[in-house]
Amino acid sequence: MTLADGVRQGQQRAIARAISLVENDLPGREELIDRLYPSTGKAVVLGLTGPPGAGKSTLLDRLLSEERKAGRKAAVIAVDPSSPFTGGALLGDRLRMQSHALDPGVYIRSMASRGHLGGIAGATADAVKIFDAAGYDRVIVETLGVGQTEIEIAQLSDLVLLVLVPGLGDEIQALKAGIMEIGDIYVINKSDKDESARLRAEVDYVLSLANPTPERPVPPVVMVSALFDRGIDDLIDSIAGRLQRYAETGEIDRRRRLRLRRELRQQLQSKINDHIERKVEIDRQMDQWVERLISHQETPYALINRQIEWIFKEMDRS
Amino acid sequence: MERKIRILIAKPGLDGHDRGAKYIARALKDAGYEVIYTGIRQSPESIVRTALQEDVDFVGLSLLSGAHNELFPAVVDELQRQGAQDVVVFGGGVIPDSDIAYLRDKGVEAVFTPGTSISAVIDFIEANRERVVSR
Structure with missing residues (x-):
């Protein structure tokens, strides 16, 4: 059983x-x-x-x-x-x-x-x-x-x-x-x-x-x-x-629909997140990004937008 | 994430002195375990039912009344009857050294008497971690 x-x-x-x-x-x-x-x-x-x-x-x-x-x-x-x-x-x-x-x-x-x-x-x-x-x-x-x-x-x-x-x-x-x-x-x-x-x-x-x-x-x-x-x-x-x-x-009924919607969204987001983390090993990249910011070699939003483009390219390739 | 160890701290029988039980519950919480505390005057049946519902790995029994030779084994037996012999039972309180061998023989795996440091209890739990996690 x-x-x-x-x-x-x-x-x-x-x-x-x-x-x-x-x-x-x-x-x-x-x-x-x-x-x-x-x-x-x-x-x-x-x-x-x-x-x-x-x-x-x-x-x-x-x-x-x-x-x-x-x-x-x-x-x-x-x-x-x-x-x-x-x-x-x-x-x-x-x-x-x-x-x-x-x-x-x-x-x-x-x-x-x-x-x-x-x-x-x-x-x-x-x-x-x-x-x-x-x-x-x-x-x-x-x-x-x-x-x-x-x-x-x-x-x-x-x-x-x-x-x-x-x-x-x-x-x-x-x-x-x-x-x-x-x-x-x-x-x-x-x-x-x-x-x-x-x-x-x-x-x-x-x-x-x-x-x-x-x-x-x-x-x-x-x-x-x-x-x-x-x-x-x-x-x-x-x-x-x-x-x-x-x-x-x-x-x-309205509340139950809302509950399902929220649960689905949460699951979707967390699964997409996990998938990206696994594919592009964000944790490993993160150290370099932090270094670039702390040494003022780059600005935060410029860096993150560039990285997001890169992440999507990586995802496309795989 | 590491699987959380869950421990039930319970007081069987009629004595109402729960300082020791509360102390150990707090100390085990501070050591990073999830501790369920049920309060005083619990029957062996209600302790076991609580242990089953809460899916605990350990049951820690505290008793100062002197009835430990009856009540501690009663909890072990009831767990067995419910098919939960994999739950590890330990005990504490005012327990004469001469009773410890008897209690261990009855399935109470460790007995902590007054003056025991909390780290001895934690060592005991950690020594059994693999066993309870793989059950």
Whole structure:
């Protein structure tokens, strides 16, 4: 039996191996994804993002309980940062979700970002496909704690939950651009804290500045306390309502097309890049180019344009 | 790119003292490994299920309660039952020297007692790198 067969049958170890394969970009990665692709497209992909310490993992623990009550199988991909210095990572998100460790309908996988910017890992999109093909109804991707620009989750998900908490001071101002624009549902966690009402008012104000469209109306704001298990019902209702609306307006299809377009472009660019690097051994040339620039024998754009002409000629010859 | 080594650090049983486990998790992260930490009071079954889902190469068990002779081998046995005997198990904590031979015999491949330097743990992992990477 192949690895792809094991994944499609939902075998735990096959799924684990498959994700490691794509994560380490080992031989067989492309074949595996191509074999699984026909079985994908059924799972709903939820993104869960927000600043560090917002309580994303604790909230996710509660959401998992609700998914299970509704009879859905759920997979979690929890991304944490890799150290840019050592490459190591401490993956601690599942600490808050271990109550689901023995549930056969829940699969939790931690992923290190491995230098990928954007709040997720380079292999997260493939891992989503693996869970989708393995028959999970919901795939929930938890980003690492994000700041202003880690918005790649929006390109990967059918629906994004942006989790905010009181006590971050004026941070919401800073969050206005970028991340504040990607939430389909705004979740204010730690609603037990006094300052949560003020945060709510600020969020409402920021959202009132947005331009809603029929496809993408003003996002709901939901107050929850994951720790005290409050407001989770409201959140579940909001998720269901939004998903239904997006399905009706064609928003989900639009996002999936956009996602495919982006993935194709990325793959195309990286493959073309690899091909050129291999053909003309750019790394070997690079030293000479740097020398010519540092000694001011040449100017940067003149050099690069001349080299590009040369690269295309080389490619034509081969 | 070199294949990343993944290590699960887990605390079986009922003792809630996780300073040692957290220390080792951090130190291994600083040494460049991907470390999954699950917190205290895990059953051998949940540790093994976590190890399988996370596709780890090593499971490091930390225990200070004295139940290591039962719980460490229970994890090794459960891994075996799940067909994951290729995962390398090591342990640490307050473990009398007289128990170490027994634990090794039960499949716990290394036991690190208080005062062990972190480099001994890293040496152990590196000595097994080839084996786990080729599995």
